[in-house]
Amino acid sequence: MNGRFVRIDEMHRPDISISVxxxxxLARADDTVLVAVLTNATELRESEFGDGRRAGFCLMGACQDCWMWTRKGERIRACTTAVSAGLDLLTIPPAEATWPSQA
Structure with missing residues (x-):
């Protein structure tokens, strides 16, 4: 097993390549970032509060456990953001992150 999630259906959707x-x-069209990442890995990100690795919790955008960052520093919620071709994500905030403050 490569990831925490195992895809058992919807194999007909086109593949999309993202970077983490x-x-x-490889993700499938219409996957959320959370599904795409956890199909390929066991964790989503490192907590910015220093309390370990995270894999999401509520899966519906309420718990704040699935934040990830684009390479440009934008913060996204993995459970409610759809994948797009060429999406370039980070599991820790980059220096250019707009939140939390890096000062």
Whole structure:
């Protein structure tokens, strides 16, 4: 098993390539980022509060446990953001992150 999630249906949707920390992950069209990442890995991100790795919790945008960052520093919620071709994500905030403050 490569990831925490195992896809058992909807194999007909086209593949989309995304990048997470420089690694290429295959997703399916209409996947959320959370599904795409956890189909390829066991965790989503490192907590910015220093309390360990995270894999999401509520899966519906309420718990704040699935924040990820684009390479440009934008913060996204993995459970409610759809994948798009060429999406370039990070599991820790980049220096250009707009939240939380890096000062």
């Amino acid at each position: 920390d420089g690694a290429r992950f």
